[in-house]
Amino acid sequence: MSNLGQFDSDFYQSNYTIDNQEQSRNDSNAYENLYGSRKQQASEQPQPAFVPPEMLMPSGYAGQFFQPGSNLDYYSQSPYSDNFDEEPPLLEELGINFDHIWQKTLTVLNPLKAADGSIMNETDLAGPILFCIALGATLLLAGKVQFGYVYGMSAIGCLGICALLNLMSSSGVSYGCVASVLGYCLLPMVILSSCAIFFSLQGTVGTVSALIIIGWCSLSASKIFISALDMEGQQLLIAYPCALLYGLFALLTVF
Template identity: 80%
Template sequence: MSNLGQIDTDFYQSNYTIDDQEQSCNDANMYGNLYGSGEQAGGQFQPTSLVPPEMLTSSHPGQVFQPAANSDYYSQSPYIDSFDEEPPLLEELGINFDHIWQKTLTVLNPMKPADGSIMNETDLTGPILFCVALGSTLLLAGKVQFGYVYGMSALGCLGIHALLNLMSSSGVSYGCVASVLGYCLLPMVILSSCAIFCSLQGILGTLTALLVVSWCSLSASKIFTSALDMEGQQLLIAYPCALLYGLFALLTVF
């Protein structure tokens, strides 16, 4: 039994003393002072230079600072300002319903003076819509003429474009010519709509077609005269326009 007691004593015997424990605590405090320079006396953590000081808040002592949202910081961001300054999507696509409505009213009223600044735009939204409407109304009247409508429109725009560049000193773009001729096709759409309900192959239909051709050509010549500053040449511009719209009238009547 004495041997067992000696074995237990030897097993639990250690060289670790209270002085060693105090020395380890002192060493821990020393290392804490070296690497814990970012901590305050109250245990608070000092913010680093990577985070703006105005974005750090602490409601209670002893808590770790957390980044807080700053509305002034984000309101001054250039990316947010760039999104606010972007134009609407329709304006980026070149679709302005106000200008479309003004051009339509100018075509419907040949005596109304045209605004040259608006009419000089290459807006093709209205012309494409009116070309599709003309082909659709001819289809409802039993005439499949979509190819003729598009072909004559393209060739007519090329001819009028070349003629206007020879007559005017400033010149005109092809998009502007196509836009004006397409908007002035609106009276022809009205004529083709009438052909759905009644036949135009008669004296009344012929007179109505001549009236609509004159309406379209006068509206187009008025717009070209205002946009290109070609005063006194409206009749010279109206004649080739009347020939072009006469072809559309032949498609509508016959």
Template identity: 55%
Template structure:
């Protein structure tokens, strides 16, 4: 259908709010750098840490998954009565910068800050599970401490495995794991204790 012989309608009115009506334009999620298949692959790598890691897994580093995981972690803690949004993002930022500096001092090839933040964010996934458990059960007890310790070890093992695979520094895994374990230990403290109350 044409109006005045010059303008043609392309489709329904809602196509004006998408890029699908414009020929040659990539989908909106692809433009934003969000690839659900890559997020799934990286999440499964973290959840199955003993499986062999592909050394090219972080070639396409993204922050979509890590931001969602951090937000879910903060949301679960909010539901459990621990509003820690500021602390979580503060610890994540300072931890990412610190690990970035340490890895670049330790490795010959080096790594960019974007990939460091991506790995640390994806490996937060077991801690998100502990945050979900804290909504239903209190973590201030032997079982809560044990779950937190397991999640710290899981997150640390996954993150150190990804870093040493990508940077090819397998003989330095314990040196890489130590500061990463301290970082995830801070997240575990946030999930077990109400930091706002403790600081007051």
């Protein structure tokens, strides 16, 4: 039993005394006093007053949040706006000039009118394509499906006339210019094919009308060629192959 009592006394023996307990209690009280004084100082500091958002905005800003105001002076002084104003119209960039088309059409319709070489010496295919389609459409209305012959003879005829003009003239001419002139001079043939819709051309009246239209087309084409290529005195030499080409279109129209 003595050994057991000694074991219990040894087991519960510790360095912790009542003095240590009082010291820890004093430390905790000091910490609470320090924390409480800091909390009181923080509560005594003045809080910032409420400021409306309108007062925080700059006086010169008239837009809304996350929406920047437009600066008209910047866009008016931008160099890109001047570039858009200086650009030519889209039709002129594509090579379509209605004024030139109208002048060329009037030149073809009036064989006695002097041709402007500066306008005629252009690769303008808008009018010729339109007249070829019109010729094929009028032939179709007359009961003749000849679109392939119209396009084929036009391409081969332009090649032949282009080679002939390059041999006869010193300046030379491009294939596009020849195709443009021959296409515009196809307009009288469209008038003849339009007449074939209402009455038959297989007779004396039709033959005479076809000869007049062939002479009209070849005379207009040769006049434009000698004006654009400075080939004075050679109009008959150019009109003859042109008459052969337009004679083929007349055969399609009459028969």
